[in-house]
Amino acid sequence: MAFRPAEGGCLCGAVRYRIEQEPALADICHCAMCRKxxxxxxxxxxxxxxAGFHWTQGxxxxYRSSKDSTRCFCGNCGSQMAMVGGPTPDLVGVSIGSLxxxxxxxxxxxxxxxxxxPWVKLAMTLESHPENNPAF
Known part of the structure; x- marks a missing residue:
């Protein structure tokens, strides 16, 4: 079955994006930078x-959050939507909550x-990595 494009954006609606290719993975990150x-x-x-991610509005x-990663957010409402760079620069991290x-x-x-x-208990069991997910 062909991938059905997905769209998302920020809380105030000023910035929007479109995803036109199947995601390579979906994961949760517990690192301090993601938490902050x-x-x-x-x-x-x-x-x-x-190649499958495009900003469509705004x-x-x-913000360069580390030496090789930049977080993209709405300058008006502050919603974080994406992260680029990092160990896999051919992938864009898109926050699931902004979809x-x-x-x-x-x-x-x-x-x-x-x-x-220590108090985070997920409702489902996930493949767990002590550091970065090596696929991302």
Missing amino acids: SAGAPFIAWIAVPY KPAA DEPERFTPTAEGWASVKL
Whole structure:
């Protein structure tokens, strides 16, 4: 079956994007940078081929959160939508929470489980990696 494009954007609607290729993976990250940037105990991502991701409305603001990764967010409302760079620059990390239909993508793995907050208990068992998910 062909991939049905997915769309998403920020809370205020100023910045929008479209995904036109099947994500390579869906995972949860427990690292401190993801926690801080999301203001949450973890963040759920899909990794999309760079060629299949397009900004369709507005221009996101950007913050270089590490030497090789940049987080893209709305400069108006602050919603984090994507992360580019990192160990797999051919993939764009898209925050599942910023999708119009987040229920379409279920994480199958978790990265940085070694620093997961001790009170976080997921409702499902995921493939667990103590550091980065090697596929992302």
